[in-house]
Amino acid sequence: MTSLTKRRLRLFYANKRGFWSLCIFLLLFGVSLFAEFIANDKPIILEYHDHMYFPVFKFYPETTFDGNFLTEPDYRDPFMTDKIKQGGWALWPPIHYNYQTINYEAVPAPSHPTNENLLGTDDQGRDVFARLIYGFRISILFGLALTIISSVIGIAAGAIQGYFGGLTDLLFQRFMEIWGGLPELYLLIILASIVEPNFWWLLGLMILFSWMSLVHVVRAEFLRTRNFDYVRAARALGVGEWTIMRRHVLPNAVVSALTFIPFIMNGSITTLTSLDFLGFGLPPGSPSLGELLAQGKVNPQAHWLGITGFLTLAIMLSLLIFIGEAVRDAFDSRKILVTK
Secondary structure, X not given: OOHXXXXXXXXXXXXXXXXXXXXXXXXXXXHHHOHHHHEOOOOOEEEEOOEEEOOOOOOOOHHHHXXXXXXXXXXXXXXXXXXXXXXXXXXXXXXXXXXXXEOOOOOOOOXXXXXXXXXXXXXXXXXXXXXXXXXXXXHHHHHHHHHHHHHHHHHHHHHHHHHHOHHHHHHHHHHHHHXXXXXXXXXXXXXXHHOOOOHHXXXXXXXXHHHHHOHHHHHHHHHHHOOOHHHHHHHHOOOOHHHHHHHHHHHHHHHHHHOOHHHHHHHHHHHHHHHHHHOOOOOOOOOOHHHHHHHHHHOOOOHHHXXXXXXXXXXXXXXXHHHHHXXXXXXXXXXXXXXX
């Protein structure tokens, strides 16, 4: 580890709010990655007649447990729970619902928070806590995927534009002015209304616009460094243009771009939530923070829906902002110079 990296890490740790925000964010995200083991309507491990089964990972027909059908059993059905008790035992997740399980006993829907449904149910009788865990995971994974892909495209476009300059830079600038002037949200709504989007389709649509977020930063860095002495020396020695871009100029541009990554991810999650809230996001039934906010809007008597969705989104975005501030401090050249 170089001394520069150590100084940056010390600056990041010095921002306590950002450091602890990162710890909390990673903890919440790590927990959501194991959502199937926290909220599920299937046992994690099931022992029946001296045989071990893992319903979370594998499909088993009802006949496996002396049932009558070849379809997957409803493990929460009294018929199945009695058979499991008589023939063995089951290890259940803490929450006996997944994001689409309907609690028919919680009437009328949406129902108030209870010991059975800690955050109540939505207007279709589904457990809000379970949908919250799965929705948090989808939001973070979507934001990460969109941020990574759009950042790669944006850095590459900015590098070409800034390094070669001239006509290339001029044409790129005019294209970005036209493309950036389009009403992004309206176009996403129109495109999403033509074909019912899934996770990947929606990700592709949003990449069409999100890649521009880093172009100007990388372009400015390449314009600044392309005429430095070490770049000219490499060019004079016959080093190829693409090699110079990759080895000598790109690392400086990436350092500048890294400070924007948490904020780009913040915007990606906000856009997904907005589309879900308007009904043009993920397919109906998908666990989504935007869909939870929309349910809170149309069910004002069920205050727990809107409050839960708002607080979750507010905490998530606040953590990302605090992390972004710490990253910005870590790469601040003025602070690095005074840090020993």
